[in-house]
Amino acid sequence: MAAQDGHAAGASSATPPGHSVRDVVELHRAELQANWLDQLRREAAAARIPARMVEELSGRLLEEVATALAAPPSTALPASLRDLLAAISATFAERGTTPAQTATFVFSLKHVLGELAPEDAAGMLVAHRLIDAMGLFSMDAFIARREQIILAQSRELLELSVPVVPLWEGILSLPVIGTLDSGRAQAITEKLLTEIARTSSRFAVIDISGVPDVDTQTAQHLAKTVAAARLMGAECVITGIRPTIAQVMVTLGIDLSAVETRFSLAEGLRHCFGRLGLTVQRQR
Missing domain, CATH: 1.10.490 (Globin-like)
Structure with a gap:
């Protein structure tokens, strides 16, 4: 020292x-x-x-x-x-x-x-x-x-890119934007199932109008998400399938016949309203 x-x-x-x-x-x-x-x-x-x-x-x-x-x-x-x-x-x-x-x-x-x-x-x-x-x-x-x-x-970033939005009581909306790879598909499924359980929602509208291309892998990811939601007691409606994407899906032999599909988000919401016994009327 x-x-x-x-x-x-x-x-x-x-x-x-x-x-x-x-x-x-x-x-x-x-x-x-x-x-x-x-x-x-x-x-x-x-x-x-x-x-x-x-x-x-x-x-x-x-x-x-x-x-x-x-x-x-x-x-x-x-x-x-x-x-x-x-x-x-x-x-x-x-x-x-x-x-x-x-x-x-x-x-x-x-x-x-x-x-x-x-x-x-x-x-x-x-x-x-x-x-x-x-x-x-x-x-x-x-x-x-x-x-x-x-x-x-x-x-x-995945959390931010997977926004699950309530459209109506019992109806969730999941807008998908960009490429849907395996990691993102898993995040989407987890987020959607979490929100279904939290809100006890009966319907989820998955809008893919922001997805640039749909191939066999993307379709498989969507089908798995729909199946998982069904096990939670919720019905999924896929919207936003553009004509070009529809043609590609037919060419590739992608079968989504077991999944409810609609052209637009509005049509998907109308379908959910109908299943819930709700109607939309214009005010006079």
């Missing part, structure tokens, strides 16, 4: 030559961290992270590095170091930092260590191996977190 206090009082002086890597990390950590932060600023490796957070994370990481270097050599990173690297990588991913910047945050420690312990070749070799393992682990954690973020955003 005396060595630490003495260094803190004269932090402006350079680290004496001949120090080992472990001495630098344990006894001259303040100078090491200051040099590291300068290096990170020069390389803009943490430009998207608040300066105070970078200082805190780098300090905690140096503590873990000191512990790892003091322990017997091992091919596996300590659990506490892995947890910290995972948290740092997740923070970088969530704040939009690039993979290169995330890697630089870890690997730049090599350079500043080498400047402060240039004569400890054996110690630098051990430190390099440790930092390499840290960098690889950080990249894996960064990519995993970024994939989680992308997946969550994709799900949110």
